[in-house]
Amino acid sequence: MKRISLSILVVISFFIVGCETEVELNDDYEFNSYVFCLLDQNADTQFVRVNRAFLGSNSADDMVKYEDSINYKSGDLNVEIIDEGNVIRLEGDLVSKEAGYFNNSDYIVYYTTAPITFSSADKLYELRVTNNLTGEVITGKTSLIDNLxxxxxxxxxxxxxxxxxxxxxxxxxxxxxxxxxxxxxxxxxxxxxxxxxxxxxxxxxxxxxxxxxxxxxxxxxxxxxxxxxxxxxxxxxxxxxxxxxxxxxxxxxxxxxxxxxxxxxxxAHEDLSLYIDATKPSNDINQNKPSYSNLSNGIGLFSSRNYxxxxxxxxxxxxxxxxxxxxxxxxxxxxxxxx
Incomplete structure (x- = not known):
């Protein structure tokens, strides 16, 4: 059985949390996408991180060293947030990565400074990530959290x-x-x-x-x-x-x-809470933990917080x-x- 490995560095509440997830697949060689975004109406900028999750016959130790195994290139993706029919297209910005186990090439983070507003607990924002190479579309929806x-x-x-x-x-x-x-x-x-x-x-x-x-x-x-x-x-x-x-x-x-x-x-939104519980380290002998994703056609999380x-x-x-x-x-x- 082949194994897919991926790693992403995310900010949860006001802590930096390293999340590493492993998912076993039986399919032939393919790429999947890992998406992470937390909306916060009190932040002046919203960010979306999209990584490739690699699957192949080579060892994971070899594959993580290649940029195209974990990062998309400029122009590969179209990232949008939909606010009640209003489409907000996110810009891409290169971010430098420190040397480490994974390939340390610059990677793209998508962002927007368009205002994200709370009007009701039922209002939904939609995230849409389109792969311009394959036509595949990843979607997710989340509500916001009103100020406390x-x-x-x-x-x-x-x-x-x-x-x-x-x-x-x-x-x-x-x-x-x-x-x-x-x-x-x-x-x-x-x-x-x-x-x-x-x-x-x-x-x-x-x-x-x-x-x-x-x-x-x-x-x-x-x-x-x-x-x-x-x-x-x-x-x-x-x-x-x-x-x-x-x-x-x-x-x-x-x-x-x-x-x-x-x-x-x-x-933390309910979906973010479930994600945190699913990805936190296990203290049990059984290390097989359930995974959690609320995205369609992708892996990861689109949720919200209020800080x-x-x-x-x-x-x-x-x-x-x-x-x-x-x-x-x-x-x-x-x-x-x-x-």
């Missing part, structure tokens, strides 16, 4: 990671909760708290505005994929300060000011939380200042 509503922390107030301890003054809060309402079509949610600050070089008085560090909070799921369900994730404020203290760099002769946070939530700062602005630390940054043994070496 953040309940807590309240965007109208400064954030507090501190509680009042009568004997000790101010100490870390026992827990910090992020609370939002689910959106239709979304199943998986991943939450990141982004610490944003300004850094000043005291020798030159130059200021770098908007340096940041991302703290992964956690994930939650809503298998019903409905809207309005209250979703929460919690974390320890003391752990947050601990990770900041261990991870944020402090160049010599610098101070930091104006700490604030963004609440970043990535919501943005759900607070819609940067939320300042309250004075007590800033003072804890300055005085705590966990973070005092970072040189945060109030002015």
């Amino acid at each position: 509503t953040l309940n807590d922390p309240n965007p109208n107030f400064d954030v507090s990671f501190i509680r009042n301890c009568s004997e000790e003054g101010y100490c870390f809060g026992r827990s910090f909760t992020i609370n939002w309402r689910s959106s239709e079509n979304a199943v998986k949610y991943e939450v990141t708290l982004r610490l944003v600050y300004d850094e000043i070089d005291l020798s030159t008085n130059d200021t770098i505005v908007g340096k940041y560090f991302d703290f992964y909070v956690g994930a939650n799921s809503n298998t019903r994929a409905n809207s309005g369900t209250v979703m929460t994730v919690d974390f320890s404020p003391e752990l947050f300060y601990t990770v900041i203290g261990r991870s944020v760099e402090t160049p010599p002769n610098t101070v930091k000011r104006l700490p604030r946070v963004e609440v970043l939530i990535a919501a 943005r700062n759900v607070a819609q602005k940067q939320l300042p630390f309250n004075p007590q939380s800033i003072q804890k940054l300055i005085e705590s043994d966990l973070t005092k070496h970072l040189n945060f200042r109030t002015n």
